Amino acid sequence: MNLNKWPKLADLLAGSYVLGTLRGRARLRFAHMLRSRPWLAARVAEWEDTLMPYSLQEPPIAPPHSVWQGVVAELPARAVNADIASHVSWWQKLGLWRAMSAGLALALVLLLLWPAPPRMPYMAVLNNTSGQAVWMLRANAHHMALVTMRSMSLPADKSLQLWAIVPGKKPISMGLLPTHPGRTPILITPDHLDMRSVALIAVTMEPEGGSPTGQPTTAILYKADILSTHLSS
Amino acid sequence: MPEVAELEKLLQKVALADQQAFRDFYDATAAHLFPVALRILREQGRAADCLQDAFVKIWLKAGEYQVGRGAPMAWAAAIVRYQAIDELRRLPKDQPGWEDENWEQWGEREFPADPRMASEKQLLLDCLEQLPSDQRQAISQAFYRAASYDEVARFAGEALGTVKSWIRRGLLSLRDCLHHESE
Numbered sequence: 001m002n003l004n005k006w007p008k009l010a011d012l013l014a015g016s017y018v019l020g021t022l023r024g025r026a027r028l029r030f031a032h033m034l035r036s037r038p039w040l041a042a043r044v045a046e047w048e049d050t051l052m053p054y055s056l057q058e059p060p061i062a063p064p065h066s067v068w069q070g071v072v073a074e075l076p077a078r079a080v081n082a083d084i085a086s087h088v089s090w091w092q093k094l095g096l097w098r099a100m101s102a103g104l105a106l107a108l109v110l111l112l113l114w115p116a117p118p119r120m121p122y123m124a125v126l127n128n129t130s131g132q133a134v135w136m137l138r139a140n141a142h143h144m145a146l147v148t149m150r151s152m153s154l155p156a157d158k159s160l161q162l163w164a165i166v167p168g169k170k171p172i173s174m175g176l177l178p179t180h181p182g183r184t185p186i187l188i189t190p191d192h193l194d195m196r197s198v199a200l201i202a203v204t205m206e207p208e209g210g211s212p213t214g215q216p217t218t219a220i221l222y223k224a225d226i227l228s229t230h231l232s233s
Numbered sequence: 234m235p236e237v238a239e240l241e242k243l244l245q246k247v248a249l250a251d252q253q254a255f256r257d258f259y260d261a262t263a264a265h266l267f268p269v270a271l272r273i274l275r276e277q278g279r280a281a282d283c284l285q286d287a288f289v290k291i292w293l294k295a296g297e298y299q300v301g302r303g304a305p306m307a308w309a310a311a312i313v314r315y316q317a318i319d320e321l322r323r324l325p326k327d328q329p330g331w332e333d334e335n336w337e338q339w340g341e342r343e344f345p346a347d348p349r350m351a352s353e354k355q356l357l358l359d360c361l362e363q364l365p366s367d368q369r370q371a372i373s374q375a376f377y378r379a380a381s382y383d384e385v386a387r388f389a390g391e392a393l394g395t396v397k398s399w400i401r402r403g404l405l406s407l408r409d410c411l412h413h414e415s416e
Contacts, residue, residue: 008405015404018311019372020318020379027318045302050357050411051376052307055314056234060264061271063284068259070285075252075292175297184296185250 003033003040004212014043018051035190036173038159038210120145124201124224128152134222135177137162139195144174145186152179157208163216164193165200165223176210177203198226235261240305241298248296255292262306263288266313273317273379280317287316318379360410368403371396 003010016022017030034041120138128134128150136147154160160179163171172193178184189195202223204216211217240261246254263284270280270287290312298308361369367389374385386396 011408012401012404015408016400018314019375019400019404020314021375021382021385021400023318023322023381031315045299045308048311049302049304049307052304052310052314054357054376055269055272056265056306056310058268058272061267062264063267064277064281067263067281067285067288068256070282071259071288071292074285074289075255178296182249184248185293187293187296 002213003037004214010040011043014040015047017044018047035175037214038161038173038176039207039212042209121229122195122198122226123229124226126201126203126222126224128222137201137224139189139226141194141196142189143186144189144195146178146184148178148181148183150181152177154179154205158205159208159210160203160221161206161210161216163202163204164195164198165202166193166197167199171202171216173210173214174201195226200225234265234306237303237305241300241303244295244298244305245300247292248298255295258291259288262309265306266310269310269313270317272377273314274320279320283317283320284313287313290316314379321379356411357407360407363410364403364406368399368406371399372403372407375400 003013013022013030017027022030034044120140120143122137122139124137125133126135126137133149134152136149138145138147152160160177162174162177164174165171172190174190174193175187200223202216202220204211204218204220206217240258243254243258243261247258266287267280267284270283271277274280274283287309291309294312298305302308361372364372371385371389374380374388375382378384380388382393382397382400385400386393389396
């Protein structure tokens with residue numbers, strides 16, 4: 001269904017999603033739709049900004065320490081620059097060195113060395129019209145990370161949207177592109193997208209917040225082939 | 234409540250995989266976010282697991298936060314809330330204890346110190362006031378505990394269909410009111 005034509009229904013679903021009465025498979029389907037429809041995500045954000053302050057009015061309660069430790073244990077596999085040096089300096093800053101027991105030291109060594117960041121054998125570089133590289137995408141089957149190398153100026157009411165082009169299929173939105181230099185963390189690709197089947201990526205200029213239809217609405221501005229760093233024998 | 238500008242700055246750094254910024258963000262927000270999970274899941278251990286998963290998502294999604302949106306706490310609290318709602322699905326139904334707190338009081342507590350949130354909240358409060366009381370109560374209850382239609386219906390002693398339509402009509406009226414009032 002093209003929810004874009006039913007703004008009232010879209011808003012009702014967005015409200016039910018934030019409220020929590022949208023459950024089960026309908027909730028999963030809606031969460032899935034959100035990823036490829038930035039305009040719908042914007043409706044959800046509006047409901048969040050309205051409703052969530054209510055849930056933040058309880059007196060603060062510190063969570064158990066195990067929460068932070070659990071979070072940290074999940075991070076290295078996902079950090080973009082998971083080089084050991086940066087982890088060490090981070091731990092040093094926390095001053096944990098001195099208090100570290102042998103068991104914790106072993107855990108830390110395991111944490112630093114394993115698991116390694118996911119390999120990203122696919123890459124693509126998107127150039128601007130003067131041939132300067134603006135974005136570099138790296139990906140494996142299910143993860144991607146983007147480096148933005150230079151600023152792009154853009155009208156305030158427009159966004160740049162990235163699309164994956166799979167032969168014989170409709171373009172799949174990969175989200176909105178940042179316009180300032182920086183790197184994203186490693187992101188999970190949209191559920192229905194397997195990077196191995198992507199032939200090219202392309203960029204279109206869309207209304208602010210992304211295409212209202214879930215498909216490109218303007219001509220392609222930039223595109224790039226997906227290159228594999230696997231050596232073919 | 235932590236400063237909006239400070240939290241937005243931290244989130245920008247988290248999006249660039251800055252772990253110290255993430256630690257600072259955690260220190261500033263975790264104690265405010267923990268009760269969000271606790272109220273829905275009603276048990277320390279489950280709420281702690283939920284908060285942990287939510288913070289991993291905050292790390293992964295920091296790049297999606299639109300700087301200037303002005304509500305980093307609302308954004309983070311929503312991530313915790315969705316995580317808790319997902320956890321609820323895995324719990325056995327009919328857990329005792331969700332009637333014991335008075336959810337009708339939740340709109341009357343202290344305002345959060347963040348003035349931007351306080352104004353959002355006042356707006357919502359005004360709009361809730363304009364709803365018929367059955368719709369207002371059903372929405373309040375669904376929100377407070379993240380209760381399903383079923384649970385709200387059982388609590389109100391009403392038919393499921395009735396409660397669904399209260400909540401849906403209430404949400405649509407809220408939306409109209411919020412748009413109208415904020416213009």
